[in-house]
Amino acid sequence: MNKIETRCLLCSRPLQSAISWKILLTKQFQSTICDKCSARFEHSPAATALYQYNDAMKDYLHQYKFLQDVALAKVFRQELHARFKNEKATIILIPMHPLKQKERTFSHMEELLKAADIPFTQLLEKTTTETQSSKNREQRIQVAPLFRLMTGAHVEHKEYLLFDDIKTTGTTLRHASEILLNAGARNVRCFTLING
Structure with a gap:
């Protein structure tokens, strides 16, 4: 499984996203914000x-x-x-x-x-x-x-x-x-x- 680094759209913290078959084959989107921003x-x-x-x-x-x-x-x-x-x-x-x-x-x-x-x-x-x-x-x-x-x-x-x-x-x-x-x-x- 490969990891790609993107950044939170709100605070610019790094996001570690794993590319998986589930994400590629289902309608599941990559996360765009970090857990800390999401919790707000x-x-x-x-x-x-x-x-x-x-x-x-x-x-x-x-x-x-x-x-x-x-x-x-x-x-x-x-x-x-x-x-x-x-x-x-x-x-x-x-x-x-x-x-x-x-x-x-x-x-x-x-x-x-x-x-x-x-x-x-x-x-x-x-x-x-x-x-x-x-x-x-x-x-x-x-x-x-x-x-x-x-x-x-x-x-x-x-x-x-x-x-x-x-x-x-x-x-x-x-x-x-x-x-x-x-x-x-x-x-x-x-x-x-x-x-x-």
Whole structure:
């Protein structure tokens, strides 16, 4: 068995990874962060999220989304793959406004699922460049519709799973769910990487 040395994407400590047939033949990803960094992320007790929001997650989101460190999309790929690999519902990402995506240079949600090798589709468009993080709880709850169906999108009577990075008040997910349900979705469930 050969060992290759890589470094933790968060702290740069060396990672010793053994190449095995199990890793090569199954959908198991090489570790991208060390055990010490991994232990800083708090798993969520909620069935609708992987992790709880804490200081480690705040730092991760800042570096990934705002400092545009797209390599960090790989950090949670094993957990996301395990969660979604047998998902029967069509996975839909909460989209970014095109201007925000151009500014950021990548869609952080798309990159998370691509890194985890999870198929997804896009049926929604964001209607505003405003972010929910810039609003207080009351402003988030009273916000105008955030999404619309993409031109030519057909929402069959199927089950959909909305995926977003973080849930705080649930306004974003509620707005997206309403658009899909009003367009004919049979059922819409929600799942997030982080429960805020």
